[in-house]
Amino acid sequence: MENQLLSSAATHEALPDSFVFPPDQRPPASAAAVALPVIDLSRPRDEVRRDVLEAGKELGFFQVVNHGVPEQAMRDMESSCEEFFRLPAEDKAAFYTEDTDKPNRLFSSTVYGAGGERYWRDCLRLACPFPLDSAATRNSWPDKPERLRPAVEAFVAAARALGMELLRLLCEGAGLRPDYFEGELSGGDVVMNVNHYPPCPDPERALGLPPHCDRNLITLLLPGTVPGLQVACRGDWIRVQPVPGAFVVNFGHQLEVHSSILFLM
Incomplete structure (x- = not known):
């Protein structure tokens, strides 16, 4: 694993050829960063649900x-x-795998x-079944650093509650019953990358991720210190300027499909 994790190397002197993308495969981006719509969830509910629907x-x-x-x-x-990725390779070895079926x-x-x-x-992917009341679930996450498990549990519980509230606001703005996306549609694992x-x-000449659409209902992104998120907009790629303390919200492919079906009925 030590040679496979990018973060295992102290520095990288040159970009290996396997990471070099031809120019036509690198998404072009506008020169200026663009601020996405910023919605203040503390405002009156009728204003917030209208803004969520419009965005x-x-x-x-x-x-x-x-x-x-x-x-x-x-x-x-x-x-x-951050502390997890700074751990020695041997402390992370048990979790390293190319098996995509591993949760x-x-x-x-x-x-x-x-x-x-x-x-x-490098990516640490964790499955978070709900409710998070199972010791087996928590014990399946890395045990180092010691504070990682309680941090994941507290963060995921709060972030999932936010995601469900945004879905309720969207439903209210669209004239649907507020709990439309609750139950089976949102009852699977929260997957945290x-x-x-x-x-x-x-x-x-490199890319961190390919151009893609998220396949789930909704994604909440907590931006880190490394900028680089780009969003397709009107035939262009724009660089997102994160707002401190904000989550970037992305409505996923499942939500697009379900909303299209509803509005066609």
């Missing part, structure tokens, strides 16, 4: 502030995950598509 229809991406996820839970999540795993340099190019990131991007020796 979803216009772009599918927006940011939320005053969202109710405790700042301490966000900071603990960030710092404990909890650590992996690196994923290959997507037929070109064979690799993406410059902790993406780690080590310093890259040639970032202009």
Whole structure:
């Protein structure tokens, strides 16, 4: 595993050929960063649900502030995950696998598509079944650093509650019953990806992730210290300017499909 994790190396002097993408495969981006719509969830509910609906229809991406996820839970999540990736390779070896059927795993340099190019990131993926009241669930997560498990539990519980509230606001704005997406549609595991991007020796020729659509209902992204999120908008790619303390929200493919079916009926 030591040679497979990008974060295991102290520095990377040169970008290996397997990480180099041809120019036509690198999404172009506008020169200026763009601020996504910022929705203050502490405002009157009728205004918030209108803004959530409009942002979803216009772009599918927006940011939320005053969202109710405790700042301490966000900071603990960030710092404990940073500490995890700084651990010696032997402390992470039990979780490293290329087996995509494993619900909890650590992996690196994923290959997507037929070109064979690799993406410059390490990722810790954790499955979080709800409710989070099972010792077996918590014990399936890494046990180092010691504070990682309680940090994950507190963060995921608060973030999931925020996601469900955003879905309720969307339903209210669209004239649906507020609990439409509750139950089976949102009853699966919360899947948390902790993406780690080590310093890259040639970032202009590499990518951290491919252009993609999230397949789930809703994604909440807590931006880290490494910028780089790009969003497709009107035929262009725009660089997102994160707002401190905000979550970036992305309505996923399942939500798009369900909303299209509903509005066609």
